[in-house]
Amino acid sequence: MALSILKEQPKSYREKSPEELKARIADAKQRWGERLVILAHHYQRMDIVPFGDFLGDSFALSQKAAMQPKVERIVFCGVHFMAESADILTPPEVKVYLPNPYAGCPMADMAPKLQVDRAWEELGQVTSETVIPISYMNSAAVLKAFCGRNGGLICTSSNARQALSWAFDHGQKVFFFPDQHLGRNTAKRMGIAEDERILWQPGLPLGGNSEEAVKKAKVILWKGFCHVHMNFDLESIQALRKENPDIHIVVHPECREEVVDAADAFGSTKFIVDYVSKQKPGTAIAIGTELNLVQRLAHEYPEMTILPLQKDGCATCVNMYRTKLTDLAWNLDLLDKEDDSLLIQVPEPVRSEACIALDRMLEIGG
Ligand code: 13P
Numbered sequence: 001m002a003l004s005i006l007k008e009q010p011k012s013y014r015e016k017s018p019e020e021l022k023a024r025i026a027d028a029k030q031r032w033g034e035r036l037v038i039l040a041h042h043y044q045r046m047d048i049v050p051f052g053d054f055l056g057d058s059f060a061l062s063q064k065a066a067m068q069p070k071v072e073r074i075v076f077c078g079v080h081f082m083a084e085s086a087d088i089l090t091p092p093e094v095k096v097y098l099p100n101p102y103a104g105c106p107m108a109d110m111a112p113k114l115q116v117d118r119a120w121e122e123l124g125q126v127t128s129e130t131v132i133p134i135s136y137m138n139s140a141a142v143l144k145a146f147c148g149r150n151g152g153l154i155c156t157s158s159n160a161r162q163a164l165s166w167a168f169d170h171g172q173k174v175f176f177f178p179d180q181h182l183g184r185n186t187a188k189r190m191g192i193a194e195d196e197r198i199l200w201q202p203g204l205p206l207g208g209n210s211e212e213a214v215k216k217a218k219v220i221l222w223k224g225f226c227h228v229h230m231n232f233d234l235e236s237i238q239a240l241r242k243e244n245p246d247i248h249i250v251v252h253p254e255c256r257e258e259v260v261d262a263a264d265a266f267g268s269t270k271f272i273v274d275y276v277s278k279q280k281p282g283t284a285i286a287i288g289t290e291l292n293l294v295q296r297l298a299h300e301y302p303e304m305t306i307l308p309l310q311k312d313g314c315a316t317c318v319n320m321y322r323t324k325l326t327d328l329a330w331n332l333d334l335l336d337k338e339d340d341s342l343l344i345q346v347p348e349p350v351r352s353e354a355c356i357a358l359d360r361m362l363e364i365g366g
């Protein structure tokens with residue numbers, strides 16, 4: 001992720017009390033009215049969430065960003081690729097900001113454009129079949145542009161299956177990046193056999209595969225992963241089930257194949273929120289996703305027992321956790337001063353090419 005930090009946050013923000021910061025944020029929201037929209041991802045801190053005009057998963061938030069007729073400014077409480085996507089999907093006059101410019105996504109950085117270009121070239125040399133690139137939303141704008149340019153599209157964890165179906169209507173093979181697990185879990189449930197899903201290891205000739213394996217493959221999975229979701233394992237599921245045979249286990253599709261297979265249900269952060277909301281009081285649920293969301297759900301549903309799947313609590317996305325009240329208050333103060341230090345702006349032609357791939361995603365739905 002390219003960072004261009006124009007300004008450091010003044011120390012005075014860290015000296016203010018949470019009440020003072022909240023009052024400042026609420027005032028700014030009132031002053032800006034409909035001209036300002038704050039989008040908040042489900043993984044945001046508990047004290048940031050109430051300030052979101054919309055709270056959602058990455059699909060729903062990109063949809064919201066694209067549908068704001070009166071808005072002049074969007075403040076995205078999330079990570080860098082989310083703010084970039086919002087900028088791509090909104091008209092040029094709508095300005096998009098990321099309150100903490102250090103909030104990136106390590107998985108999004110696992111597919112550098114140069115390596116993806118090289119892989120694409122190698123694939124073209126080995127197969128004459130049409131390969132459709134699909135990039136997970138958790139990727140840099142240049143990769144989204146790559147998909148737009150090469151007849152592909154973007155997916156999120158809520159529409160990966162629809163995206164793969166779309167791709168197979170338009171070609172014979174799918175090149176899926178950067179998250180191998182979302183790609184594998186989705187392809188598996190679509191009946192794509194194990195030897196038709198191959199792993200592409202960047203840096204190795206043909207990604208470490210034989211020519212024959214590439215020719216046979218239907219889905220080529222980039223070797224990327226989310227380190228947060230790698231904390232969940234089969235042993236934890238088995239131990240929890242032994243302790244409580246009635247426990248429900250719901251996980252995010254960024255988890256490993258064996259974790260998703262052993263869970264009762266899996267889906268996007270919105271899916272997880274909806275899943276919990278449908279359970280009866282007294283239900284015990286272990287959740288395999290980022291800790292902020294699990295803690296918030298436990299707080300919202302005290303009549304249920306809601307636990308993190310990994311008991312040591314290490315499944316925290318430090319990047320999602322970066323956005324604090326101080327950052328949001330500072331961002332809103334900067335808006336008043338017409339100061340664009342926290343602006344996220346995707347340059348042309350990347351913006352237009354990425355928009356093609358994102359529009360295809362919005363068309364297939366969530
Ligand atoms: P969702 O698309 O489910 O909101 O997830 C985004 C993400 O970053 C998960 O780690």
Ligand code: SF4
Nearest residue numbers: 105106107226228317
């Ligand atoms: Fe990226 Fe993982 Fe954090 Fe999601 S949880 S933003 S994939 S690092």
